[in-house]
Amino acid sequence: MSDERPMSDGPANGTEGPAGRSSILREAAFPFAEYEARWRASWEADGLFRVDLDSTRPKYYCLNMFPYPSGDLHVGHGRNYIIGDVVVRRKLMDGHAVLAPMGWDAFGLPAENAAIQNGIHPGVWTYDNIKRFKTQFAQWGIGLDWTREIAACHPGYYQWTQWLFLKLYAKGLAYKAEAPVNWCASCGTVLANEQVEDGACFRCGTIIEQRELSQWFFKTTAYSQRLLDDLSLLTEWPDRVRTMQRNWIGRSEGVSIDFARTDGPEIVRCFTTRADTLYGVTYVVIAPEHPLALVLIGDDVSAATADRMTRLQAMKNQRAERFYNPDLEKAGFDTGKTVTNPLTGEAVPVWVANYVLMNYGTGAVMAVPGHDQRDHEFARKFGLPIRTVIAPPPATGPNDLVSPPPDAAYEDDGVLVNSGTMAGLQSGDARVAIGEALRSAGHGQPTITYRLRDWLISRQRYWGAPIPIINCPDHGAVAVPESQLPVLLPDDAEFKPTGESPLARHAAFVNTTCPTCGKPARRETDTMDTFVDSSWYYLRYLSPRDESKAFDSSRVNKWLPVDQYIGGVEHAILHLMYARFITKCLKDMGLVDFDEPFQRLFTQGMITKKSPLTGRLEKMSKSKGNVVAPTDLIEKYGADTVRLYTLFIGPPEKDAEWEDRAVEGAYRFLGRVWRLVGDMADRMPQTAGWIDQANLSGGTADLRFKTHDTIRQVGHDLTAFHFNTAVSGLMELVNRMSLYQQSTDGARIGSDTIEGRVWRESCEALLLLLAPMAPHIAEELWHRLGHDESIFRSRSPEVDPKALVRSTIRIVVQVAGKLRSHLDVAVNLSGADIERLALEDPKVVAYLGDKTPLKIILVPGKLINIVPGR
RNA sequence: GCCGGAGUGGUGAAAUUGGUAGACACACGGGACUCAAAAUCCCGCGGGGGCAACUCCAUGUCGGUUCGAUUCCGACCUCCGGCACCA
Numbered sequence: 001m002s003d004e005r006p007m008s009d010g011p012a013n014g015t016e017g018p019a020g021r022s023s024i025l026r027e028a029a030f031p032f033a034e035y036e037a038r039w040r041a042s043w044e045a046d047g048l049f050r051v052d053l054d055s056t057r058p059k060y061y062c063l064n065m066f067p068y069p070s071g072d073l074h075v076g077h078g079r080n081y082i083i084g085d086v087v088v089r090r091k092l093m094d095g096h097a098v099l100a101p102m103g104w105d106a107f108g109l110p111a112e113n114a115a116i117q118n119g120i121h122p123g124v125w126t127y128d129n130i131k132r133f134k135t136q137f138a139q140w141g142i143g144l145d146w147t148r149e150i151a152a153c154h155p156g157y158y159q160w161t162q163w164l165f166l167k168l169y170a171k172g173l174a175y176k177a178e179a180p181v182n183w184c185a186s187c188g189t190v191l192a193n194e195q196v197e198d199g200a201c202f203r204c205g206t207i208i209e210q211r212e213l214s215q216w217f218f219k220t221t222a223y224s225q226r227l228l229d230d231l232s233l234l235t236e237w238p239d240r241v242r243t244m245q246r247n248w249i250g251r252s253e254g255v256s257i258d259f260a261r262t263d264g265p266e267i268v269r270c271f272t273t274r275a276d277t278l279y280g281v282t283y284v285v286i287a288p289e290h291p292l293a294l295v296l297i298g299d300d301v302s303a304a305t306a307d308r309m310t311r312l313q314a315m316k317n318q319r320a321e322r323f324y325n326p327d328l329e330k331a332g333f334d335t336g337k338t339v340t341n342p343l344t345g346e347a348v349p350v351w352v353a354n355y356v357l358m359n360y361g362t363g364a365v366m367a368v369p370g371h372d373q374r375d376h377e378f379a380r381k382f383g384l385p386i387r388t389v390i391a392p393p394p395a396t397g398p399n400d401l402v403s404p405p406p407d408a409a410y411e412d413d414g415v416l417v418n419s420g421t422m423a424g425l426q427s428g429d430a431r432v433a434i435g436e437a438l439r440s441a442g443h444g445q446p447t448i449t450y451r452l453r454d455w456l457i458s459r460q461r462y463w464g465a466p467i468p469i470i471n472c473p474d475h476g477a478v479a480v481p482e483s484q485l486p487v488l489l490p491d492d493a494e495f496k497p498t499g500e501s502p503l504a505r506h507a508a509f510v511n512t513t514c515p516t517c518g519k520p521a522r523r524e525t526d527t528m529d530t531f532v533d534s535s536w537y538y539l540r541y542l543s544p545r546d547e548s549k550a551f552d553s554s555r556v557n558k559w560l561p562v563d564q565y566i567g568g569v570e571h572a573i574l575h576l577m578y579a580r581f582i583t584k585c586l587k588d589m590g591l592v593d594f595d596e597p598f599q600r601l602f603t604q605g606m607i608t609k610k611s612p613l614t615g616r617l618e619k620m621s622k623s624k625g626n627v628v629a630p631t632d633l634i635e636k637y638g639a640d641t642v643r644l645y646t647l648f649i650g651p652p653e654k655d656a657e658w659e660d661r662a663v664e665g666a667y668r669f670l671g672r673v674w675r676l677v678g679d680m681a682d683r684m685p686q687t688a689g690w691i692d693q694a695n696l697s698g699g700t701a702d703l704r705f706k707t708h709d710t711i712r713q714v715g716h717d718l719t720a721f722h723f724n725t726a727v728s729g730l731m732e733l734v735n736r737m738s739l740y741q742q743s744t745d746g747a748r749i750g751s752d753t754i755e756g757r758v759w760r761e762s763c764e765a766l767l768l769l770l771a772p773m774a775p776h777i778a779e780e781l782w783h784r785l786g787h788d789e790s791i792f793r794s795r796s797p798e799v800d801p802k803a804l805v806r807s808t809i810r811i812v813v814q815v816a817g818k819l820r821s822h823l824d825v826a827v828n829l830s831g832a833d834i835e836r837l838a839l840e841d842p843k844v845v846a847y848l849g850d851k852t853p854l855k856i857i858l859v860p861g862k863l864i865n866i867v868p869g870r
Numbered sequence: 871g872c873c874g875g876a877g878u879g880g881u882g883a884a885a886u887u888g889g890u891a892g893a894c895a896c897a898c899g900g901g902a903c904u905c906a907a908a909a910u911c912c913c914g915c916g917g918g919g920g921c922a923a924c925u926c927c928a929u930g931u932c933g934g935u936u937c938g939a940u941u942c943c944g945a946c947c948u949c950c951g952g953c954a955c956c957a
Contacts, residue, residue, distance in 0.1 A: 360956045728894035
């Protein structure tokens with residue numbers, strides 16, 4: 001599918017170069033090439049974005065998720081950083097001391113894979129990328145405090161990642177355990193549960209296997225409840241992110257019930273949220289990995305037992321091969337043993353089945369085929385009894401008459417039947433009563449279960465922070481003393497993945513001595529998940545070069561939580577959960593005094609573009625062939641145009657499709673600004689001064705109204721992250737200014753008259769509002785207006801309430817919702833009243849006269865609707 | 871299946887959360903300037919009817935509340951995210 005146009009579009013010389021070539025022929029609408037680089041250098045020299053941490057100004061910490069330096073930056077990345085830069089510059093102009101740091105999430109697999117492919121060291125590859133990323137950040141005009149730059153792969157950083165590990169280890173929050181883990185054969189490493197998507201590796205998509213390995217974990221489950229509870233503190237996070245976290249933690253309340261073996265000492269403990277169905281239990285079923293599976297099958301050599309052992313092994317193998325399989329056929333077998341229902345005394349068989357998960361609840365389930373669909377399917381397949389103990393509530397309306405299909409379980413609440421002394425109770429009440437009966441008899445207790453599991457942090461790869469542990473034959477796992485940190489990554493390791501850490505084959509790294517006894521010992525050779533690096537980096541920015549500690553508690557306590565965190569929604573679970581967890585650990589150690597690291601979170605949408613390969617809208621990526629590189633665009637239109645278009649493309653939290661030709665709109669707009677402000681710059685009065693609203697003629701009052709209405713609206717939009725409407729608000733103002741310029745005597749605008757001063761006021765307001773979004777052009781024009789200081793050292797413009805007052809207002813009267821008439825009336829409120837009302841809220845309810853109160857809706861500059869009061 | 875979110879012109883979208891639906895922009899059409907083009911400026915641009923002032927219809931579908939609904943309530947349809955043999 002070629003989208004090429006005939007030659008008529010460009011010079012017919014047949015050697016048309018890159019997109020920018022032909023545009024060189026045409027004169028730029030404004031000379032961005034002349035001043036953009038100059039102002040960036042000036043801001044840098046001026047230290048505009050170098051924060052004074054001890055400033056007395058109110059602090060503002062604006063943080064972008066630090067990028068993984070791989071490939072090139074494209075306009076999709078740009079959105080992230082441009083949004084952050086708008087916030088930073090606006091806060092600067094609002095008088096804040098703003099911390100805007102940047103760093104690199106520089107450990108990880110892509111570097112290692114690229115290194116293997118190209119035969120270079122991952123560090124070389126990574127630092128190369130960082131260099132390129134930095135020049136691209138500069139092109140966009142992103143204002144950052146580069147003196148605080150950090151890189152996760154730098155020993156000066158990962159030393160403290162290792163320190164963090166030791167702190168957790170000392171508190172018992174890091175532990176090593178033999179456990180079934182998610183194995184990605186392609187990456188040659190294990191993965192945390194959070195890194196498995198639909199049973200496949202989140203990075204490469206390979207289906208995960210299950211392996212039994214001894215691995216390091218962080219005890220995230222110790223914080224399940226707090227991670228859940230504190231979501232309520234995060235009122236300035238998007239609801240969807242909070243919901244995702246809540247679901248991920250997955251709290252459920254229930255009872256664990258002990259089923260004692262009828263003819264043996266073993267007890268099978270089951271977790272259930274449906275104790276009300278206890279009378280419906282017709283068998284108990286355990287996971288193949290359950291420790292009791294082997295015990296119950298027994299070890300005599302009868303044919304039946306041997307058969308069971310074979311089946312058990314088959315089920316385990318199936319799990320190992322393919323950990324995830326959504327349409328797995330239910331399989332299982334009878335252990336031949338029975339347990340007693342503690343409430344009824346009835347004996348029920350114990351089965352083993354592949355549909356029971358070992359790592360949730362207790363790995364054993366009381367099966368109620370009448371009221372659980374999974375148990376139902378299993379019971380039907382193996383001919384186990386199905387018993388109804390919950391009756392649907394009586395019908396309350398004609399739509400309730402539908403009875404459940406006979407081949408499915410009734411899973412909702414209802415009234416207990418066939419349930420002994422509990423019959424007649426509602427499900428909810430029965431759960432309480434049965435739970436209490438079990439508890440007092442010593443057969444069960446209330447239990448809360450979470451879906452959240454501990455965080456597996458071991459990785460069998462080279463390019464990560466080595467876990468600072470030494471394995472001594474006598475003393476087991478011994479922490480490397482803090483004084484011996486960092487445990488340096490050897491430069492000369494052979495790092496091809498083999499399933500074992502590459503460090504394990506590096507003798508000089510592995511062989512060491514035990515810090516406790518001095519005898520020969522082996523270093524731990526796994527490295528840490530890169531999400532450990534990113535779980536604490538926001539603390540390091542406050543003292544990035546401190547060689548004596550990971551972070552400075554007093555500074556961190558002053559500057560955190562982060563006021564505004566910005567990043568992609570793809571991190572809604574993984575990274576944010578881990579960072580919250582680590583913050584809570586540090587709080588409990590007394591090292592920080594806040595519970596949550598990120599006060600306000602903004603998750604921006606992706607920039608998509610139709611992929612020539614798949615024909616669909618896709619996130620920009622090299623493999624999809626739909627990457628838009630910023631460099632060409634910036635060369636052709638200037639950085640401000642690209643920034644402005646990116647902001648204007650749509651609501652920033654939603655995905656947006658990149659359209660090259662629409663960039664022209666932003667470019668034209670900036671051209672109009674350039675001419676409108678620039679052409680008159682040297683003829684305007686030197687200052688707007690104080691403007692008496694009462695002396696303005698109609699057209700001039702209208703312009704001033706529009707200016708101040710724009711200040712109000714754009715200010716609101718910037719705070720609310722409505723950048724698309726902020727841009728359109730400025731476009732409206734420019735359109736209005738253009739009309740005013742055409743209808744007004746140019747000599748008056750260009751001299752010290754009231755019109756000239758109002759004009760200057762409009763121009764300055766326009767530049768001040770535009771500055772965070774299109775900083776270069778605003779700065780350039782600001783200086784052309786005669787200012788010596790940077791526009792970013794000036795304050796955001798303020799609304800003059802008087803400018804919003806109209807002496808006559810057009811009204812619409814609605815009678816009975818139909819008849820309407822339009823008329824201009826003099827407003828009968830005092831000027832001060834209107835002034836106040838108009839500022840407080842553009843829509844104001846007031847009552848005029850005491851006989852027939854009318855509801856007045858005031859919309860400044862537009863209309864009033866008068867409707868009968870209520 | 872469960873939990874979120876969204877459906878508005880040819881297109882991206884707006885409507886300050888109950889008050890002129892479609893701001894602003896892209897694309898398109900027409901005009902001015904030009905030898906011509908580019909750039910710039912002006913006009914038009916949801917649908918039907920009317921020469922016109924104007925007038926009906928229209929925010930996924932069907933109902934409801936209200937003087938008034940894109941907005942609130944109920945049911946349904948479609949799409950997009952997240953979770954999923956979690957007991």
